[in-house]
Amino acid sequence: MKEFTARQQEIIKASMELIAEQGIQGVTIKKLSKKIGVAESALYRHFDSKLDILLGILSQFRSTKMMELEKIQTAGATEIEQLQIFFNERFKQFTQNPAITAVIFSEEIFQNEKRLADTVYAIMSSNLKLILDIIKKGQKNKSIRSDISADQLSLIIVGALRLLVSRWRLSAFSFDLAKEGEKLWLSIRQIIKE
Numbered sequence: 001m002k003e004f005t006a007r008q009q010e011i012i013k014a015s016m017e018l019i020a021e022q023g024i025q026g027v028t029i030k031k032l033s034k035k036i037g038v039a040e041s042a043l044y045r046h047f048d049s050k051l052d053i054l055l056g057i058l059s060q061f062r063s064t065k066m067m068e069l070e071k072i073q074t075a076g077a078t079e080i081e082q083l084q085i086f087f088n089e090r091f092k093q094f095t096q097n098p099a100i101t102a103v104i105f106s107e108e109i110f111q112n113e114k115r116l117a118d119t120v121y122a123i124m125s126s127n128l129k130l131i132l133d134i135i136k137k138g139q140k141n142k143s144i145r146s147d148i149s150a151d152q153l154s155l156i157i158v159g160a161l162r163l164l165v166s167r168w169r170l171s172a173f174s175f176d177l178a179k180e181g182e183k184l185w186l187s188i189r190q191i192i193k194e
Helices: 006-022 029-036 042-043 051-071 079-096 100-103 115-141 150-168 177-192
Strands: none
Touching: 006 051, 006 079, 006 100, 006 115, 029 042, 042 150, 051 079, 051 115, 079 115, 079 150, 079 177, 100 115, 100 150, 115 150, 150 177
16 A cells, blocks of 8 residues: 655645535645645645545555454454444444545546546455455355345445445434444344344
8 A cells, every 4th residue: 555645644634624524526726735734836746636635535545444354354253243343444434534435435526537436446346345255254154144145245235334324424424323333234234144
């Protein structure tokens, strides 16, 4: 994963704050430079464009996700517990950085930007693969039901998670995501356990 300088991290943080306040469309180099208190040209020394800043946000998200993956793999937990850890960590990460949901769940901004679309698709694919691998292992160990395919169970889980987070974001973060996520997890656990 890419290492960011202290200034790049500051720019990414300020960008996420602007996204939280005004949405992605509200983030401009001009507004960002004003927020940080530097000339616009100074920002271009650290990132070539707004797109590169958004890619930086996604890169940081991916790094956090990789640490989360390590935590899941080294937890020594059952497959059901691993899925719960995934859920809890994801909702915790979104609650701490709600602006990231505007980047990850705003498909309309990716229509004309292949690099963003490819990056988000890679993140989605790795999430789906992680869930799929855990489910397959759980089916083999008979802790997760096998009368529904692992592919379909993983889509149900990821789809439910995405829908809840999208609803939270579109409601202007009006409910406790972690609390609703826990309720969702309890329902999913009932559906998937053997």
